[in-house]
Amino acid sequence: xxxxxxxxxxxxxxxxxxxxxxxxxxxxxxxxxxDLITMPRLGSPIVSAGxxxxxxxxxxxxxxxxxxxNKYYVIDLGDNSAPAKELSFEMEDAHSLQWxxxxxxYFMASLSDDAQSDDLAATQIFSGTLLANGSITDTILISxxxxxxxxxxxxxxxxxxxxxxxxxxxxxxxxxxxxxxDSDGPSGRLYDGDAGFVRHWDHWKVPGxxxxxxxxxxxxxxxxxxGVAVDGNDPKTGITANTPTMPFGGGEDVAFAPxxxxxxxxxxxxxxxxxxxxxxxxxxxxxxxxxxxxLTAANAAHDSTPAPSPNGKYLAYLAMERPxxxxxxxxxxxxxxxxxxxxALTRDFDRSFGSIAWAADSKSLIxxxxxxxxxxxxxxxxxxxxxxxxDLIAGYEAHIxxxxxxxxxxxxxTRDSIGAPSELYMASAGKQARPLTDAATSRVGKxxxxxxTRFSFPGAGGEEVWGQITKLENFKGYMPAILxxxxxxxxxxxxxWSSRWNPRVLASQGYAxxxxxxxxxxxxxxxxxxxxxxxxxxxxxEDLQKGLAAALALDKQIDGGAACxxxxxxxxxxxxxxxxxWPDRFQCLIQHxxxxxxxxxxxxxxxxxxxxxxxxxxxxxxxxxxxxxxxxNHIDKWQTPMLVVTGxxxxxxxxxxxxxxxxxxxxxxxxxxxxxxxxxNHWVLGAKNSLQWHNTVFDWLEYWLKQKVNVVPDPxxxxx
Numbered sequence: 037x038x039x040x041x042x043x044x045x046x047x048x049x050x051x052x053x054x055x056x057x058x059x060x061x062x063x064x065x066x067x068x069x070x071d072l073i074t075m076p077r078l079g080s081p082i083v084s085a086g087x088x089x090x091x092x093x094x095x096x097x098x099x100x101x102x103x104x105x106n107k108y109y110v111i112d113l114g115d116n117s118a119p120a121k122e123l124s125f126e127m128e129d130a131h132s133l134q135w136x137x138x139x140x141x142y143f144m145a146s147l148s149d150d151a152q153s154d155d156l157a158a159t160q161i162f163s164g165t166l167l168a169n170g171s172i173t174d175t176i177l178i179s180x181x182x183x184x185x186x187x188x189x190x191x192x193x194x195x196x197x198x199x200x201x202x203x204x205x206x207x208x209x210x211x212x213x214x215x216x217x218d219s220d221g222p223s224g225r226l227y228d229g230d231a232g233f234v235r236h237w238d239h240w241k242v243p244g245x246x247x248x249x250x251x252x253x254x255x256x257x258x259x260x261x262x263g264v265a266v267d268g269n270d271p272k273t274g275i276t277a278n279t280p281t282m283p284f285g286g287g288e289d290v291a292f293a294p295x296x297x298x299x300x301x302x303x304x305x306x307x308x309x310x311x312x313x314x315x316x317x318x319x320x321x322x323x324x325x326x327x328x329x330x331l332t333a334a335n336a337a338h339d340s341t342p343a344p345s346p347n348g349k350y351l352a353y354l355a356m357e358r359p360x361x362x363x364x365x366x367x368x369x370x371x372x373x374x375x376x377x378x379x380a381l382t383r384d385f386d387r388s389f390g391s392i393a394w395a396a397d398s399k400s401l402i403x404x405x406x407x408x409x410x411x412x413x414x415x416x417x418x419x420x421x422x423x424x425x426x427d428l429i430a431g432y433e434a435h436i437x438x439x440x441x442x443x444x445x446x447x448x449x450t451r452d453s454i455g456a457p458s459e460l461y462m463a464s465a466g467k468q469a470r471p472l473t474d475a476a477t478s479r480v481g482k483x484x485x486x487x488x489t490r491f492s493f494p495g496a497g498g499e500e501v502w503g504q505i506t507k508l509e510n511f512k513g514y515m516p517a518i519l520x521x522x523x524x525x526x527x528x529x530x531x532x533w534s535s536r537w538n539p540r541v542l543a544s545q546g547y548a549x550x551x552x553x554x555x556x557x558x559x560x561x562x563x564x565x566x567x568x569x570x571x572x573x574x575x576x577x578e579d580l581q582k583g584l585a586a587a588l589a590l591d592k593q594i595d596g597g598a599a600c601x602x603x604x605x606x607x608x609x610x611x612x613x614x615x616x617x618w619p620d621r622f623q624c625l626i627q628h629x630x631x632x633x634x635x636x637x638x639x640x641x642x643x644x645x646x647x648x649x650x651x652x653x654x655x656x657x658x659x660x661x662x663x664x665x666x667x668x669n670h671i672d673k674w675q676t677p678m679l680v681v682t683g684x685x686x687x688x689x690x691x692x693x694x695x696x697x698x699x700x701x702x703x704x705x706x707x708x709x710x711x712x713x714x715x716x717n718h719w720v721l722g723a724k725n726s727l728q729w730h731n732t733v734f735d736w737l738e739y740w741l742k743q744k745v746n747v748v749p750d751p752x753x754x755x756x
Contacts, residue, residue: 064484067544069730074099078458078475080438084135087443094475102723121170139166157184163257179259181210191292200249205271209250209263232310237283238685238717247278266321274327277303291342298322300342312644314338345398361649363526365562381421386561396443406559409530411435428469435532452533454488485509486543493586496575503552503583506539514595516741520551521603521610528557548594552583570652572665573613598744602626616670624740628681629689632697634662640690671700677707679736683716
């Protein structure tokens with residue numbers, strides 16, 4: 037058994053499942069749910085063309101009203117002593133900032149009341165000049181769209197702009213007339229059976245509308261002339277697709293060639309196969325208005341994230357090999373723009389990359405990937421494909437993201453961990469990074485610390501499985517155990533900060549939070565991830581059982597006799613599965629957006645490729661595979677009190693799954709509660725809702741575990 041200690045300590049919270057005396061021994065106040073919800077959140081940086089300055093966003097939450105607001109700051113990357121300056125805009129809702137040339141900034145914002153009209157959308161694109169004191173002056177309106185843009189990107193040369201919005205395929209650009217619904221007419225939406233998704237993630241699609249990109253010329257900073265549809269001006273010869281892709285696509289789906297000669301973009305064709313296919317493709321538009329050229333037609337699986345090299349010679353992108361599998365290994369592909377020859381640059385590297393960015397000299401790429409509880413950055417040689425893991429942080433890399441290679445060979449990136457939220461870092465070429473911001477670190481430092489311990493154990497089949505224990509650092513007494521079960525299922529509760537399922541805030545209540553990266557988790561090679569296929573309740577449950585035992589053997593302060601299991605999505609499925617297959621182990625359960633009945637789930641979820649791959653076909657093809665791992669078949673053994681949480685806007689695991697599990701609990705007379713959010717999807721995003729979620733969870737844990745835990749003056753030492 038390997039036991040490693042986290043590089044940085046963690047924090048604490050308000051409700052307590054242990055004694056007041058135990059919390060009183062802490063030298064600082066424990067972290068509360070309100071602390072988590074109001075913690076400032078740092079966004080991704082944008083870097084000026086010359087690489088001398090960066091702008092980043094910090095989202096702040098008012099502790100009294102829980103209203104959120106964004107602030108933007110500019111920092112001089114060449115002067116370590118210069119403090120960041122807050123940007124000051126003429127309009128309050130400026131967002132989606134992008135650098136132009138020199139001191140120029142582009143952004144989106146709402147028109148003033150006196151500028152609004154029936155011929156203009158309320159949201160438009162503006163340009164302004166950034167002064168040394170952070171003020172944005174000389175603000176001008178550069179667009180006059182009838183339909184509101186949802187995002188944009190400016191070409192490297194500054195002569196063109198790509199703008200996207202959800203519009204009918206017949207629209208020539210964002211100036212088109214879109215027929216509004218008749219408020220006095222019928223409310224029904226009529227969908228064709230071969231039109232693709234009818235609903236996705238958390239919203240119903242508007243029939244006939246698609247995410248579409250239009251490219252306009254920029255002349256004197258003003259959008260000039262009609263737009264060119266990258267999907268082809270003529271619907272009969274072009275493609276009908278969604279760009280950005282839904283539900284989470286954005287600017288990474290659209291990339292100008294360095295010389296502004298065209299646009300690379302990722303698209304998902306909208307047809308009858310859309311709900312069952314993972315076949316995203318990369319296209320090239322020469323901006324003539326003709327049908328785009330499909331560059332990845334040879335691959336029927338996932339292709340995305342087009343990234344042209346700065347010198348314009350290559351196009352890098354991410355691709356999977358197996359059609360229908362959303363969690364296949366993501367390989368970096370390299371295409372010679374002139375010849376069209378394409379090869380898999382990282383075929384032999386057994387990690388799945390999630391982001392790519394070119395170095396300024398076009399000789400290598402910087403990419404990130406899950407790797408044994410961390411998400412580090414890697415350098416990939418563009419010629420040989422050699423992959424080198426970068427050592428950017430003293431101790432564990434934890435979670436590195438939003439990487440921007442700088443002109444001098446350095447890197448700008450964000451880094452977070454279980455111990456602390458995201459901050460901005462900069463690393464000189466070949467050196468470790470230094471922090472540039474303190475958006476939340478100082479605030480976290482005023483709260484009681486926690487510590488995270490990494491451990492491994494022989495799991496299912498004797499394979500090494502990793503886990504983590506997070507707990508208060510100076511807590512006196514035994515701690516109840518919380519088994520944290522991640523979703524995906526091809527995911528990980530890795531060393532990263534979360535605004536929702538946050539181990540630190542839960543540990544701060546006096547619990548030991550134990551997470552296990554069971555078979556199927558990301559960061560251990562593709563074979564380990566594939567191992568969950570058609571085995572949802574097999575190896576993962578065995579790993580969780582062995583992982584909990586290993587954690588209890590490792591840390592004698594944890595009271596295994598007072599334990600609760602909790603999880604969301606697949607983690608919620610596993611809670612339902614545990615209720616019937618491991619019914620006498622836990623004092624309580626918490627199930628959030630969990631699958632309860634695999635048959636009804638299959639016929640109500642939206643992305644059908646997911647269950648078809650993980651269960652070997654559709655329900656009608658292989659019902660035995662679904663029923664083998666179906667929690668509803670084991671409710672006769674349910675006995676453990678359960679809190680059920682669901683969101684009415686969740687279309688991935690529809691809220692009726694939660695209603696069904698709650699009904700089963702009621703029928704059997706098992707203590708239970710149901711928390712339903714009418715305005716939340718698969719996640720709980722609203723600040724007030726998040727506070728209610730945390731308080732409900734903390735109350736549930738305290739009720740079922742507080743009287744169960746042993747209390748001792750001092751904990752037994754770790755590994756004793």
